[in-house]
Amino acid sequence: xxxxxxxAKKSEHMVVVxxxxxxxxxxxxxxxxxxxxxxxxxxPDPRTGSVKGGRSINLALSDRGWRALEKxxxxxxVRQIALPIEGRLMHAQDGALTFQRYGLxxxxxxxxxxxxxxxxxxxxLNRLLVEAAEAHAGVEFHFGHKCADVDLSKNVLELESPEGxxxxxxxxxxxxxxxxxxxxxxxxxxxxxxxxxxRYLEHGYKEVAMQxxxxxxxxxxxxALHIWPRGEFMLMALPNPDGTFTCTLxxxxxxxxxxxxxxxxxxxxxxxxKNFPDILPLIPDLTAQWATNPxxxxxxxxxxxxxHGDNVCLMGDAAHAIVPFYGQGMNSGMEDCSILSxxxxxxNSPQDWDQTxxxxxxxxxxxxxxxxxxxxxxxxxxxxxxxDPQFLLQKRIEAKLAKTFPxxxxxxxxxxxxxxxPYQEALAAGVLHDRVMAEILxxxxxxxxxxxxxxxxxxxxxxEHIQKSA
Amino acid sequence: xxxxxxxAKKSEHMVVVxxxxxxxxxxxxxxxxxxxxxxxxxxPDPRTGSVKGGRSINLALSDRGWRALEKxxxxxxVRQIALPIEGRLMHAQDGALTFQRYGLxxxxxxxxxxxxxxxxxxxxLNRLLVEAAEAHAGVEFHFGHKCADVDLSKNVLELESPEGxxxxxxxxxxxxxxxxxxxxxxxxxxxxxxxxxxRYLEHGYKEVAMQxxxxxxxxxxxxALHIWPRGEFMLMALPNPDGTFTCTLxxxxxxxxxxxxxxxxxxxxxxxxKNFPDILPLIPDLTAQWATNPxxxxxxxxxxxxxHGDNVCLMGDAAHAIVPFYGQGMNSGMEDCSILSxxxxxxNSPQDWDQTxxxxxxxxxxxxxxxxxxxxxxxxxxxxxxxDPQFLLQKRIEAKLAKTFPxxxxxxxxxxxxxxxPYQEALAAGVLHDRVMAEILxxxxxxxxxxxxxxxxxxxxxxEHIQKSA
Numbered sequence: 001x002x003x004x005x006x007x008a009k010k011s012e013h014m015v016v017v018x019x020x021x022x023x024x025x026x027x028x029x030x031x032x033x034x035x036x037x038x039x040x041x042x043x044p045d046p047r048t049g050s051v052k053g054g055r056s057i058n059l060a061l062s063d064r065g066w067r068a069l070e071k072x073x074x075x076x077x078v079r080q081i082a083l084p085i086e087g088r089l090m091h092a093q094d095g096a097l098t099f100q101r102y103g104l105x106x107x108x109x110x111x112x113x114x115x116x117x118x119x120x121x122x123x124x125l126n127r128l129l130v131e132a133a134e135a136h137a138g139v140e141f142h143f144g145h146k147c148a149d150v151d152l153s154k155n156v157l158e159l160e161s162p163e164g165x166x167x168x169x170x171x172x173x174x175x176x177x178x179x180x181x182x183x184x185x186x187x188x189x190x191x192x193x194x195x196x197x198x199r200y201l202e203h204g205y206k207e208v209a210m211q212x213x214x215x216x217x218x219x220x221x222x223x224a225l226h227i228w229p230r231g232e233f234m235l236m237a238l239p240n241p242d243g244t245f246t247c248t249l250x251x252x253x254x255x256x257x258x259x260x261x262x263x264x265x266x267x268x269x270x271x272x273x274k275n276f277p278d279i280l281p282l283i284p285d286l287t288a289q290w291a292t293n294p295x296x297x298x299x300x301x302x303x304x305x306x307x308h309g310d311n312v313c314l315m316g317d318a319a320h321a322i323v324p325f326y327g328q329g330m331n332s333g334m335e336d337c338s339i340l341s342x343x344x345x346x347x348n349s350p351q352d353w354d355q356t357x358x359x360x361x362x363x364x365x366x367x368x369x370x371x372x373x374x375x376x377x378x379x380x381x382x383x384x385x386x387x388d389p390q391f392l393l394q395k396r397i398e399a400k401l402a403k404t405f406p407x408x409x410x411x412x413x414x415x416x417x418x419x420x421x422p423y424q425e426a427l428a429a430g431v432l433h434d435r436v437m438a439e440i441l442x443x444x445x446x447x448x449x450x451x452x453x454x455x456x457x458x459x460x461x462x463x464e465h466i467q468k469s470a
Numbered sequence: 471x472x473x474x475x476x477x478a479k480k481s482e483h484m485v486v487v488x489x490x491x492x493x494x495x496x497x498x499x500x501x502x503x504x505x506x507x508x509x510x511x512x513x514p515d516p517r518t519g520s521v522k523g524g525r526s527i528n529l530a531l532s533d534r535g536w537r538a539l540e541k542x543x544x545x546x547x548v549r550q551i552a553l554p555i556e557g558r559l560m561h562a563q564d565g566a567l568t569f570q571r572y573g574l575x576x577x578x579x580x581x582x583x584x585x586x587x588x589x590x591x592x593x594x595l596n597r598l599l600v601e602a603a604e605a606h607a608g609v610e611f612h613f614g615h616k617c618a619d620v621d622l623s624k625n626v627l628e629l630e631s632p633e634g635x636x637x638x639x640x641x642x643x644x645x646x647x648x649x650x651x652x653x654x655x656x657x658x659x660x661x662x663x664x665x666x667x668x669r670y671l672e673h674g675y676k677e678v679a680m681q682x683x684x685x686x687x688x689x690x691x692x693x694a695l696h697i698w699p700r701g702e703f704m705l706m707a708l709p710n711p712d713g714t715f716t717c718t719l720x721x722x723x724x725x726x727x728x729x730x731x732x733x734x735x736x737x738x739x740x741x742x743x744k745n746f747p748d749i750l751p752l753i754p755d756l757t758a759q760w761a762t763n764p765x766x767x768x769x770x771x772x773x774x775x776x777x778h779g780d781n782v783c784l785m786g787d788a789a790h791a792i793v794p795f796y797g798q799g800m801n802s803g804m805e806d807c808s809i810l811s812x813x814x815x816x817x818n819s820p821q822d823w824d825q826t827x828x829x830x831x832x833x834x835x836x837x838x839x840x841x842x843x844x845x846x847x848x849x850x851x852x853x854x855x856x857x858d859p860q861f862l863l864q865k866r867i868e869a870k871l872a873k874t875f876p877x878x879x880x881x882x883x884x885x886x887x888x889x890x891x892p893y894q895e896a897l898a899a900g901v902l903h904d905r906v907m908a909e910i911l912x913x914x915x916x917x918x919x920x921x922x923x924x925x926x927x928x929x930x931x932x933x934e935h936i937q938k939s940a
Contacts, residue, residue, distance in 0.1 A: 181660070192670075192767050193670045193767050194670075195669050195670055197666070197667040197668075199665050200665055297662050297663050
């Protein structure tokens with residue numbers, strides 16, 4: 001037995017492909033376990049050049065992400081570059097504003113803040129994570145290295161160096177954290193009985209930046225995610241810590257309101273005048289940006305299993321790329337890290353990698369499928385329902401229920417954003433909540449009585465009735 | 471206008487990747503249109519070595535396949551190597567036999583035969599098609615050439631020659647007929663907004679051969695596809711023109727009846743003794759074959775679109791790999807050829823390839839999705855329902871309806887196998903038929919009255935009622 005427990009501490013050569021948010025965090029966590037870690041990344045070092053390429057430049061960190069950052073001991077550092085966002089601010093066609101808090105009013109959030117989400121710059125967070133990992137003994141980053149293939153039978157990663165020469169790297173374990181178009185996963189799709197799907201949304205997006213005012217201050221309310229819900233399309237604006245907003249139009253490619261109609265910046269100007277008149281004066285260089293910035297597509301991927309044998313594992317977008325509408329892409333990838341790390345904590349013998357990776361797939365695959373589904377539904381919610389008084393009333397009733405029955409009615413948004421409940425359980429609870437709320441909202445006098453204890457009790461009774469009969 | 475119609479006859483350099491059944495047929499059809507055609511195939515020439523590798527060795531040709539072969543002028547040649555199969559013969563656990571005719575009793579089939587399907591050897595048919603294409607001026611086959619990549623911007627196919635050197639081929643149009651794991655399609659999956667899915671059935675299969683008797687004759691009824699339906703698994707036997715039967719066990723990998731339990735040939739013997747006692751004496755070398763033959767998996771693929779711009783097109787399994795249970799994998803691939811050929815017949819100008827390929831995707835994608843669904847359903851039908859008296863009664867009633875109301879009630883199997891109705895329309899009709907038959911089979915005295923005119927009329931009325939209210 002002594003041998004086994006000594007082996008359990010054995011240092012291995014871990015190879016991570018992809019130095020994005022998930023890859024650099026995972027490299028740090030592996031190093032903290034005492035392993036030697038090499039990270040290979042196709043792009044140049046994010047600390048030298050300007051890294052872009054059609055990717056969203058800010059992201060929303062929420063509890064699942066923070067938990068992984070806590071486990072890696074860098075949450076406090078990240079908090080310093082993160083901007084709290086306390087709710088959604090809806091901009092109606094006539095300019096009327098409606099604020100809807102994300103958190104429950106009396107709940108305590110992280111870092112002594114109210115319950116909220118945090119805007120971070122992807123590039124800044126990536127740099128911080130790379131530096132934190134690189135500062136750890138035994139971690140080395142290799143930028144400009146493209147994964148060419150993986151020899152799964154010999155445990156050899158084949159790379160192309162920045163000079164174009166071939167580099168072979170022997171690994172003990174290989175982690176594919178190389179995003180939605182993962183080369184590691186592409187190798188696994190050529191193994192027997194590996195399921196894979198990539199599906200594009202028939203909607204795309206285009207980003208434009210809103211600069212701060214002359215004094216360097218935010219031009220709009222800075223602790224809110226702004227939404228202009230317009231039915232089949234929407235504009236969104238998320239503040240960055242530097243005083244700018246990243247504004248994103250999400251719309252179908254085809255049709256009267258489609259991106260295909262907006263190739264000419266002059267057409268985009270007319271579209272903004274018509275649909276988002278209040279933001280137009282705040283982005284004076286809209287047409288110039290429109291002419292330059294690309295239209296980007298939105299891909300979703302699913303695969304199964306998320307591992308191969310006892311030594312290859314997919315994490316983050318490489319295993320489960322989703323649409324961005326729940327702000328959970330990065331958070332779910334970081335949750336992969338904390339959950340795999342917890343499974344490794346429980347592993348007694350280095351012989352158990354096979355079981356551990358199987359347990360990881362078993363735990364995370366249903367979660368990945370559920371957050372993909374939730375993110376798709378949230379697009380419809382954001383672009384269509386957040387402008388609907390019935391929907392806003394439902395949110396108010398749910399907040400009241402959460403307050404009246406703590407722990408017994410946790411709204412779906414809270415479960416996804418402020419809890420560690422597996423996504424598939426949150427999704428299932430959300431379906432039940434919707435059934436109950438359909439009943440409650442059908443009451444003829446609901447607009448007057450919604451705040452009453454009688455309505456709250458009738459909702460809770462209905463929920464318990466459904467739960468019992470299920 | 472003269473220029474345009476002259477251009478329409480312009481010979482182009484057509485490159486086909488994959489010299490399987492669809493690729494070699496399509497090469498022939500392209501050559502018949504006056505084009506120069508080069509066909510590149512990863513495997514060696516099927517006329518020299520033994521071509522195998524876990525693929526089913528016989529296949530069932532039905533009307534959709536014949537139509538394409540007719541259009542290419544080689545149906546008569548193929549008929550000479552094809553064996554008519556007139557129906558299913560079900561083997562019950564106790565050895566009882568039930569025959570169920572595929573065609574409608576009075577319908578006339580092809581080639582002067584009764585309405586039936588035709589067993590062909592994959593290898594023989596492939597050789598025949600390659601020879602027919604190669605005999606045509608302007609067609610050249612290049613075996614042992616592996617597709618390495620496609621440069622979509624320069625219209626260049628990159629191949630690896632049998633000697634391992636790189637070969638670049640400029641194409642006017644490129645056709646990917648390279649099967650379920652198509653390299654051409656893999657290149658398209660890396661283009662923006664290309665959807666792709668590969669999914670494995672949780673069931674696999676293993677083939678064993680039954681040799682002819684001492685006189686060279688078939689050991690079982692030769693004009694039938696034999697089925698041993700056993701619920702979640704089944705054995706199937708399809709005769710070959712040479713007197714052998716190809717016997718295939720389809721079963722889940724996992725579970726009590728699963729292939730994972732049958733690795734040891736001795737366990738397979740016990741399994742056959744228990745489940746298929748009547749066939750065991752006919753395959754005396756079962757355990758020897760079991761030890762040698764591989765277990766193969768069953769993959770399905772879907773993608774969208776089936777073309778790229780005006781010069782790349784996917785056909786056959788490269789676009790839509792399905793499970794084999796409806797005998798439509800090859801037939802649907804050949805139907806791709808006849809339908810694309812018909813679209814090209816209608817094309818007036820060589821500038822219209824873009825439109826023609828879009829029309830091909832629009833016509834064939836719903837058909838591919840439908841036959842995938844139909845093939846999955848037919849697995850359940852074959853392994854589970856063909857042993858069920860209710861199901862057999864339904865088939866008898868449907869045959870009666872087809873006879874009583876010609877053209878108004880064509881059973882699903884007939885629509886798929888003996889018609890050119892688009893698969894998606896056949897699937898939709900099948901759903902309606904099942905609704906009607908559920909009503910009819912629920913009649914308390916149906917086992918006595920099924921053959922009456924009253925029952926037939928009530929079924930037809932129910933169908934028309936559903937069709938009207940839809």
